[in-house]
Amino acid sequence: MRVLVLNCGSSSVKYQLVETSRERIARADDLVLARGAVERIGSGSAVHTFQRGAEPKSTETKEILEHRGAVAEILRRLADPELGVVRDPSEIAAVGHRVVHGGERFSASVVIDSDVERGIEDCVELAPLHNPHNLRGLRAARAVLGGVPHVAVFDTAFHQTVPPYAYMYGLPYALYKRHAIRRYGFHGTSHRYVAWRSEALLGRPREQTKLITCHLGAGASVCAIDHGRSIDTSMGFTPLEGLLMGTRSGDLDPSLVFHILHAEDLDEYQLTAMLNKHSGLYGLSGVSGDMREILAEEAKGHERAKLAVDTFCYRLRKYIGSYMAALGGLDALIFTGGIGENSAVIRQRTLAGLEGLGIELDAAANEAAGRGEARISTPGSRHAVLVIPTNEELLIARDTVRLVEPAASHAG
Amino acid sequence: MEFRKIGIVGGGSMGRSIAEKLASSGIEVAVLELSAEQAAASRAALEAALDAELAKWGLTVSEKKVLLSRVKFGTDRAALADADLAIESVNENLAAKTAVVRMLGELLPAERVIITNTSTLSITEIAAASGRPAHVIGMHFMYPVPKSPIVEVVRGRETSDATLAVARGLAEALGKSPIEVFEYPGYVVTRAMIPFLNEAMHIVMEGVATAEDIDRALALGYDFKMGPLEYSDRVGLDKVLGWMEHLFRELGELKYRPAPLLRQLVRAGHLGRKSGRGFFLWKHGERAGSAMRVAR
Numbered sequence: 278m279r280v281l282v283l284n285c286g287s288s289s290v291k292y293q294l295v296e297t298s299r300e301r302i303a304r305a306d307d308l309v310l311a312r313g314a315v316e317r318i319g320s321g322s323a324v325h326t327f328q329r330g331a332e333p334k335s336t337e338t339k340e341i342l343e344h345r346g347a348v349a350e351i352l353r354r355l356a357d358p359e360l361g362v363v364r365d366p367s368e369i370a371a372v373g374h375r376v377v378h379g380g381e382r383f384s385a386s387v388v389i390d391s392d393v394e395r396g397i398e399d400c401v402e403l404a405p406l407h408n409p410h411n412l413r414g415l416r417a418a419r420a421v422l423g424g425v426p427h428v429a430v431f432d433t434a435f436h437q438t439v440p441p442y443a444y445m446y447g448l449p450y451a452l453y454k455r456h457a458i459r460r461y462g463f464h465g466t467s468h469r470y471v472a473w474r475s476e477a478l479l480g481r482p483r484e485q486t487k488l489i490t491c492h493l494g495a496g497a498s499v500c501a502i503d504h505g506r507s508i509d510t511s512m513g514f515t516p517l518e519g520l521l522m523g524t525r526s527g528d529l530d531p532s533l534v535f536h537i538l539h540a541e542d543l544d545e546y547q548l549t550a551m552l553n554k555h556s557g558l559y560g561l562s563g564v565s566g567d568m569r570e571i572l573a574e575e576a577k578g579h580e581r582a583k584l585a586v587d588t589f590c591y592r593l594r595k596y597i598g599s600y601m602a603a604l605g606g607l608d609a610l611i612f613t614g615g616i617g618e619n620s621a622v623i624r625q626r627t628l629a630g631l632e633g634l635g636i637e638l639d640a641a642a643n644e645a646a647g648r649g650e651a652r653i654s655t656p657g658s659r660h661a662v663l664v665i666p667t668n669e670e671l672l673i674a675r676d677t678v679r680l681v682e683p684a685a686s687h688a689g
Numbered sequence: 690m691e692f693r694k695i696g697i698v699g700g701g702s703m704g705r706s707i708a709e710k711l712a713s714s715g716i717e718v719a720v721l722e723l724s725a726e727q728a729a730a731s732r733a734a735l736e737a738a739l740d741a742e743l744a745k746w747g748l749t750v751s752e753k754k755v756l757l758s759r760v761k762f763g764t765d766r767a768a769l770a771d772a773d774l775a776i777e778s779v780n781e782n783l784a785a786k787t788a789v790v791r792m793l794g795e796l797l798p799a800e801r802v803i804i805t806n807t808s809t810l811s812i813t814e815i816a817a818a819s820g821r822p823a824h825v826i827g828m829h830f831m832y833p834v835p836k837s838p839i840v841e842v843v844r845g846r847e848t849s850d851a852t853l854a855v856a857r858g859l860a861e862a863l864g865k866s867p868i869e870v871f872e873y874p875g876y877v878v879t880r881a882m883i884p885f886l887n888e889a890m891h892i893v894m895e896g897v898a899t900a901e902d903i904d905r906a907l908a909l910g911y912d913f914k915m916g917p918l919e920y921s922d923r924v925g926l927d928k929v930l931g932w933m934e935h936l937f938r939e940l941g942e943l944k945y946r947p948a949p950l951l952r953q954l955v956r957a958g959h960l961g962r963k964s965g966r967g968f969f970l971w972k973h974g975e976r977a978g979s980a981m982r983v984a985r
Contacts, residue, residue, distance in 0.1 A: 288715070319715045321693070342691055543745055544836065551746035 278370035278682065279310070279363065280674040281355075281422075283348070285374070285414020286407075289316040290347045294355055294362060294369070295674035299682055302675050310362040311355060312670075315347040323347070327354055329362055345417035352421065372418050372427045373677035375466070375669070376411045378404035379431030380457060386434065386676035389415065389427040397429065403457065404515070428677040435465030438506040443603075446513075460518070462510035464492045468500040469507075470672045471613045471665040478652060478663050479609055486608040489600045491593065492667065493623070494614035495523035495566065499593065501600040509603050511596055517552060520596065521589045523566035526556035528592070561585040568616045568623065590627040597627070601634065609661040610636065618666050619647060628662065635659030690858050692716050696769030697776045698789045700731030700762055703806060704778035706834040709735060712759040713752075713835060714863050719761050719768040728762035735760060742835075766796055774802040774855065776828070781931055783810055787818040794819035802855045804828045808879045809935045812845030812872050822847035826856045829876060832924075841876050842867045874939035875932075883933055883945055889917035890948035893968065893981060900968045900981045918968040919976065921951075922961030926968075930955050 278298055284291040291314040297307035313327035323341035328334045341347050352366040363369065374389070380400040387393055394415070401408045419427055436444075444460040445453065452458040468490045472483050479486060488502040497520040500510040511519030511527075521527045529552075538548055559566035562585035564574045575582035601607050612624055621643045628638050637658035646653050646664045654662035694717040697704050708718045722728040739756060742748045748756075761768065769775055775797055777789045786805055793803045803825045805815050816825035827843030840863075842856045853869075860867035870876045875883065889907070893900050904916020921929045930952065936945040954960075954967060961967030962974060970978040 321717070342693065541745070544747075546836075547742075547745045547747040550748070554749050555746045 278678060279368055280371050280373055280677045281351075281369050281418075282373045282670045282673045282677075283375070283414055283418055284670075285344060285410050285417075287410045288318045288320075289314060290318065290344060290351065290414055292351055293670040293674070295671065297671075297674050297678050299678060302678065307671060307674065309670075313351070313354070315341060315350060318342070318344060318347050325350060325354065327360075329360065335360070343417070344414045345420055348414070348417045348421045366422070367424075369422065369425060371425050371677050371681045372422055373673040374411065374415050374418070374427060374429050375432070375673060376415070376429045377407035377432045377463065378461065379429070379433045379437075380461070381437070381459075383429070383431050384434050384437035386428055386430045386673075386680060388680050389419070389429050393429060403461070426677075426681045428673075428680050430466060430673040430676050432463045432465050433461045435469045436462035436500070436507045436510050439509055443509045458514060460510075460513040462498065462500070462507070463512045463516045464496070464498045464500070464510075465507070466669040466672050467492045467613060467667040468498075468502065468510070470667055470669060471611050472502050472505065473672075474650060474665045475609055475611060475663060478650060478665070479661060481608075487604040487606050488609050488611060489597055489604070489607060490611045490613065491597070491617050492614040493520075493593075493612065493617035493620075496525065497522045497593075497614065497616070499596045499600060501603050503604055509600060521561075521585075521592050522557045523568075524554045524557045524559045526552050526560070558585045558589060561588060568620060572620070572622065586623070586626070590623060593627045594631070597631070598634070607635075607660045609663055611663045611665055613665050613667040618664055621646065624653065624662075624664075636662060638662060690773070690855060692773050692859060692862055694719065694772045695774055695776060696721065696772035696793075697778055698769075698793065699777065699779035700728070700735075701778065701780070702734075703830065703832060703834075704776075705731060705735045705738065706832055707776060707778060707806065707830055708760050709738060709756070710834040710863055712756045715759075716862075717759050717761075719763065719772060721766055721769055722762055722764055725764055728764060732760075732762045735762075766792070769793075770796055772797070772801070774804060774859070776804045776806055777815075778806040781807060781810065781928065783814065786810060786815050790815050790825060791818040791820070794821055800824065802826065802852050804856060804859075806830055807843075809875050809932050811874075812843050813847065816845045816847060823849040824852050826852050827872075828856055828860070829870075829878065831878070838865060839868055840865045841870050841878055843870045843872055843876055845872055875936050879932055880936065883929075883936055886917045886921050886929060887933060887944070887946075887948055887951075890921070890951050890968075893918065894948055894950040899979065901979060922967035922969055922971065922976075924961070925963055926951060926959065926961045927955050 280295050280297055282293045282295060293312040294310045295307055296310055301307045311329045315323055315325045317323045318341050321340045322338050325337045326334055341350055355361050356363050356366050376397055378400040380403055382396050397412055471490050472488055475488060476483055483505040490500045490502060492498050496516050498510055498512045501508050517525050519527050558571055562571050562582045564571050564582050571582045571585055575586055616623055624643055625638060628636055637655045639653055639655045643653040651664045652661060653664055695711055697708055697718060697720045700720040700722050704720060708720055711718045722731060739748060739753045743753055775793045777786055779785045779789050790803055790805060803819055805827050807827055808829050812827040816822035819825050822845060825845060826848045829841035831837035840860050844853060857867050889903055892898060892903055900918045904918050907913060908916045930947055933945055933947040958964060959966045962971045965971050966980050968981060969976050970980045
């Protein structure tokens with residue numbers, strides 16, 4: 278069946294049309310028919326990028342004022358007689374939506390009805406930067422594609438197996454009862470996807486392994502997965518906690534927030550923007566939030582670029598060490614996300630010195646890895662190190678099929 | 690109603706501040722100025738305001754670029770003709786505002802709403818000049834517009850319910866909570882504020898305490914962001930004097946009669962932050978010391 282996967286931001290809708298089914302999932306031959314993005318929604322010059330199969334990308338600029346218009350534009354393009362991939366939008370059998378926050382209510386993907394929609398709305402308080410946009414896109418898509426089932430796949434759901442002693446903050450318990458203040462974790466779809474793919478590389482079902490998965494992109498998080506279940510992850514109540522990220526600070530002494538507020542005479546908005554958009558790799562290096570640019574500057578002798586990279590790798594290494602302790606062992610360490618998949622030097626610098634803990638990188642295999650799944654540890658390494666490109670859209674499409682297509686199965 | 694493009698007449702500090710908020714909410718803005726020099730100066734001032742916010746980390750470089758690209762300053766009124774609505778934001782002067790609203794009434798299609806941004810003047814009187822008063826409404830934005838959470842929405846005598854709905858819709862699109870006010874001199878905010886400012890000026894004048902101490906007492910004592918004298922200096926003492934005179938004229942009550950010290954400062958050209966001296970000395974837009982001698 279054809280599943281449209283939608284990821285709605287404040288002014289963008291990213292999408293994929295995936296041909297999949299229970300049989301295709303079992304054979305792992307799901308097919309991406311087309312992918313694209315509508316960006317700058319709300320302006321007279323919204324940009325629609327579209328790619329059919331592996332053909333070159335095309336770009337169109339037009340006026341699109343709201344998400345509903347963007348979804349209509351996507352359907353128009355998918356069903357374009359010459360350039361599209363379906364004869365009619367009615368060939369789309371279901372829609373899968375990425376939703377950032379599912380709170381404590383959603384521990385798995387779910388078919389959307391008005392009750393679920395209300396539940397997602399209830400989580401707006403927990404993710405005011407993301408859920409309102411997800412919700413707007415979801416409502417727009419349900420309005421335009423009313424006749425087919427819609428499924429919500431949550432970034433937080435995979436981490437709902439984390440035990441209370443790992444998700445609670447050391448704060449008055451009343452805050453948890455009153456405002457649901459606890460750690461939730463994000464990137465769940467990505468961590469779950471690479472954990473599933475590790476089965477093929479390790480030759481063992483994930484129900485028998487201990488994994489640490491590192492999703493390193495502009496946002497970054499680490500997850501400890503014990504026998505297929507997330508038991509801890511580095512992001513917390515919001516995606517600001519944990520690793521050093523492109524423009525986010527990651528872990529911080531909470532007293533600093535008030536200290537900075539007064540020392541720099543900022544308002545709350547400015548401070549929030551500082552922590553989310555001016556910190557991390559960008560804030561430390563002063564160069565960029567993009568690891569490739571920072572590495573290029575570091576190679577030219579830029580000292581703060583080196584500091585940023587060292588800080589990034591060091592903090593990641595600390596998390597890996599602590600999660601080995603949390604898991605009480607390790608079968609494989611997995612890198613994914615833009616940086617994790619593409620930067621051999623970041624993988625190498627992060628793991629340098631961990632030989633004593635049984636992690637030995639194969640330098641040649643690490644250098645050679647790219648554009649595919651690979652094992653990059655030495656044959657003698659006690660713990661395997663893998664690179665697995667993530668594919669959240671595919672997992673969203675598959676979750677959608679499993680919920681929508683009858684019959685029981687449990688792959689992926 | 691979706692707001693795609695909004696016209697503003699007058700790119701002074703208030704007009705620019707409104708433009709900044711509209712642009713950061715994703716709305717295209719056309720600002721009409723009297724001369725090309727003024728347009729260039731206003732654009733430069735908006736850029737400076739954004740740079741100041743950038744220095745406080747409230748904005749990123751790319752957000753600043755996008756925001757600036759949404760605001761066009763010019764002298765051709767035709768640039769406003771296709772706006773969803775227009776906002777008059779020229780000096781707080783009845784004749785000037787009336788002239789602008791009359792021009793907008795002729796320029797914009799018949800059903801488009803015209804907003805006048807005034808803190809004290811009569812909407813009914815300004816609206817009458819437009820030739821279609823049902824579509825005219827007042828919105829009293831507070832400075833700085835991007836930070837202030839409220840806006841007074843002021844109906845004139847003839848303002849229609851549909852026009853009110855548009856103004857409320859705009860307030861909500863900008864994330865501001867609208868305070869609905871029926872026309873009466875000074876509305877709510879200015880009317881309550883003026884006697885407070887005036888009284889603080891009388892206290893300085895009578896030599897009861899220094900300007901610094903009066904401000905410190907009120908700001909810390911009542912948890913205001915700043916004291917009344919610094920606030921007046923920041924607004925501009927000529928502007929504050931204008932409000933007082935207007936309210937005194939309209940309502941005839943002594944509590945609005947401007948403190949003689951205020952009148953004296955304005956006559957001496959000490960207008961507050963913009964002239965470098967008022968109740969305080971100012972340097973580069975920041976307070977730089979005491980300007981008042983204690984009377985005794």
